[in-house]
Amino acid sequence: MNNSTVNPTIDETSTNLTTFVFNEFDIVDFNILGFGFLFGLLTNTYVIWLILTGAGSGLASEFFILNLSVCGIFFSLFSLLRFFTKLFFxxxxxxxxASFFLGVAITGHPLFQCLICVERYLAVVHPVTFLKxxxxRYRVICCTVAWIITLGSCLICMYTLLIFTQYMYMWFLSVQFLLFLSIQLFCCVAVLIALKQSGPGERGREKVEENHMKRRAFYLILMTTVNTVxxxxPLTVATLIFIVTQHLPLILWSVGSICFMLAGFLPPVLYLHRLGKVSCISICNILT
Structure with missing residues (x-):
């Protein structure tokens, strides 16, 4: 009688531990989550410290990056909570x-990336508006609105978990990705067109310096867009397949989850490289 009352709990736990040991995707997922928490927390905290101590270009010009790094810390906390959620289901x-912090990951992070892209777009295509x-104070207003939107996304994620509406969550994720991607692609194409055009009266060194500034803005937007993609x-394609077929492709979803965790490290690494704190990433030389 005692065995019959105790064994179900033990069996269920041992089954999940067996899944953790023998399922390759679970092993990779646990490693990615642990790495994501440690590396993301360290890099984003370091970026925040550099900005606040004045090691960069100043708080005003890097205010969006500061908020993006704060989102990165919340992203790291989401990795930690998801790690424990898998262990203690x-x-x-x-x-x-975890679902609350997921809202920061799927909305706050790409939203601040969009603000950075729009800022670079205005600096190149509409310099008068940019200077205005x-x-x-205008960056503070934009970030305040962005955080309010992010908080709403966090509440929506919690709500979809409470009522178990997976279908609604899939739509929410897909629409956000398409919206953010559209904004970043627009900024990227607009800056590319401006790069190929010369303004009136541009000569010699002035033209070279302006083209260099435009190229830096273009590559920054391009790499941000690639990071978003x-x-x-992968997660958006998996969600669209689920919406159409009512069947979730587990392999694509697992690959998408890995990309989702790893790609969030690119913004702080790029910033650290720009300041000369990371010298081993030769692909980013275009930004310096």
Whole structure:
């Protein structure tokens, strides 16, 4: 009688531990989550410290990057909570907390990346408008609105978990990705067109310096867009397949989850490389 009352719990736990040991995707997922928490927390904290101590170009010009790094820390906390959620699946409070921070990961992070792209777009294509709204107070207003939107996304993610509407969550994820990608692609194409055009009266050194500034803005937007595609495209394709077929492709979803966790490291690494703190990434020389 005692065995019959105790064994179900032991069997269920051992089954999940067996899944963790022998399922390759689970092993990779646990490693990615652990790495994501440690590396993301360290790099984003370092970026915030550099900005606040004035090691970069100043707080006003890097205010969006500062907020993006704060989102990166929340992203790292999501990795930690998801790690514990997989280990202790019987605690609904962990799942609820992870779903809340998921809103920061799927909305806040790409939203601040979009703000950085729009800022670079205005600096190149509409410099007068950029100078008009360059003061810090306008960036604070934009970031406040962005955080309010992010908080709404966090609440929506929690709501979809509570009522178990996976279909609604899939639509929510897909629409956001397409919206953010459209904005970044527009900024990228607009800056590319401006790069190929010369303004009136541009000569010699002035033209070279302006073209260099445009190229830096273009590559920054391009790499941000590529980062967004790597982060969200596999998950979005998987969600669209689920919406159409009502069947979730587990392999694509697992690959997308890995990309989702790893691609979030690119913004802080690029910033650190630009300041000369990371010298081993030769692909980013175009930004310096």
């Amino acid at each position: 019987k605690f609904p409070s962990l799942r609820l907390s 709204y360059k003061p810090l 790597i982060t969200y495209a």
